[in-house]
Amino acid sequence: xxxxxxxxxxxxxxxxxxxxxxxxxxxxxxxxxxxxxxxxxxxxxxxxxxxxxxxxxxxxxxxxxxxxxxxxxxxxxxxxxxxxxxxxxxxxxxxxxxxxxxxxxxxxxxxxxxxxxxxxxxxxxxxxxxxxxxxxxxxxxxxxxxxxxxxxxxxxxxxxxxxxxxxxxxxxxxxxxxxxxxxxxxxxxxxxxxxxxxxxxxxxxxxxxx
Numbered sequence: 462x463x464x465x466x467x468x469x470x471x472x473x474x475x476x477x478x479x480x481x482x483x484x485x486x487x488x489x490x491x492x493x494x495x496x497x498x499x500x501x502x503x504x505x506x507x508x509x510x511x512x513x514x515x516x517x518x519x520x521x522x523x524x525x526x527x528x529x530x531x532x533x534x535x536x537x538x539x540x541x542x543x544x545x546x547x548x549x550x551x552x553x554x555x556x557x558x559x560x561x562x563x564x565x566x567x568x569x570x571x572x573x574x575x576x577x578x579x580x581x582x583x584x585x586x587x588x589x590x591x592x593x594x595x596x597x598x599x600x601x602x603x604x605x606x607x608x609x610x611x612x613x614x615x616x617x618x619x620x621x622x623x624x625x626x627x628x629x630x631x632x633x634x635x636x637x638x639x640x641x642x643x644x645x646x647x648x649x650x651x652x653x654x655x656x657x658x659x660x661x662x663x664x665x666x667x668x669x670x671x
Contacts, residue, residue: 467491471499475507475514482515486522486576486593487529488537493519494604498619501608505615512605516597519572523593526573530580538577550574554582562592572597 466489470477478500482493493515501508529537538547553561554575562575562584572593579589607615 467496467499470496474500475511478511478515479518482518483522483525485571486519486573487526488573488577490571492571494600497601497604498608498616501605502613502616505608505612508605508608509602512601516601519597519601520590520594523576523590524586526576527580527586527589530577531583532580535578535581538574546571546574550578554578554584562589563596 467481470481473480478493478496481489481491481496485491485493497511497515500511535547535551550561562579576589576593578584579586604619607618611618
């Protein structure tokens, strides 16, 4: 059934990819990656335009998936997707939601799992949109760029593109999040130290006045 839907969308070119990418961020179980590759093979010169269409549609669908999760909860995921995907994404999300979204943007786990989970777990929508914008841009434009520069020869390259992006992106994301965590801890320590100093100063002043 799903293959028939993809074949139908393929006939509509960029508009079909737009619809597929939008639904990919909401509930459709087949990633838009496959239709993007199929259409890019037909006309590699339009690969970057196709990447842009898919990217914009995905961002438009992200808040829809978010509010779907907010209203219906995780139960909607179990109706359409593999339980192991959902359980793995939930574990990542509860450990570090920001890293989960960034990494989930280009892992084999369908992205709608993370958009819906964000709504379920009340993760801030603006953060979801920001991280989705970064992660999904990487996924769409790496594929689009390969087809644009290498033509149909890129078909063999993109088969493992998620793996390559994952291997390159995860260490970078982990480093960024680690640095940010350290900065936050130092800032919190400075604020706490400042509060202690102010408290001592106020106590000393009161004692002198007394």
